[in-house]
Amino acid sequence: QVRLVESGGGLVQAGDSLRLACAASGVTDIRYIMGWFRRAPGKDREFVAAISSRGGNIDYADSVRGRFSISRDNSENTMYLQMNELKPEDTAIYYCAALVAGWGQRRFQHYDYWGQGTQVTVSS
Numbered sequence: 001q002v003r004l005v006e007s008g009g010g011l012v013q014a015g016d017s018l019r020l021a022c023a024a025s026g027v028t029d030i031r032y033i034m035g036w037f038r039r040a041p042g043k044d045r046e047f048v049a050a051i052s053s054r055g056g057n058i059d060y061a062d063s064v065r066g067r068f069s070i071s072r073d074n075s076e077n078t079m080y081l082q083m084n085e086l087k088p089e090d091t092a093i094y095y096c097a098a099l100v101a102g103w104g105q106r107r108f109q110h111y112d113y114w115g116q117g118t119q120v121t122v123s124s
Helices: none
Strands: 003-007 011-012 020-025 033-039 047-052 057-060 070-075 079-084 092-099 118-123
Touching: 003 092, 011 057, 020 033, 020 118, 033 070, 033 079, 047 070, 047 079, 057 070
Parallel strands: 011 118
Antiparallel strands: 003 020, 020 079, 033 047, 033 092, 047 057, 070 079, 092 118
């Protein structure tokens, strides 16, 4: 049973930084692709970033490229999202997700496992 638990969300001001973490348990195959999605109020869940199993491939949504950085530590079964220069439009629930196979998938429907989400609120 794969379990993903996010942490690190909170309330910050525009321009501040936050670091989200996603702790995975029950993941026996490190070939899992890991990703971050977010859902803002009244909007659909959208892709934020993804990282391949060993970190060799990374993908970002245009809206966060240059401000956010995704990474993973397979020895700790943990994935991170460093978020810098936060904007009010980054306000959302952030979810981590795991995909068994298939690099390049940005649609949330393709991901196999999900965390419960962590709230990020950026005030102006």
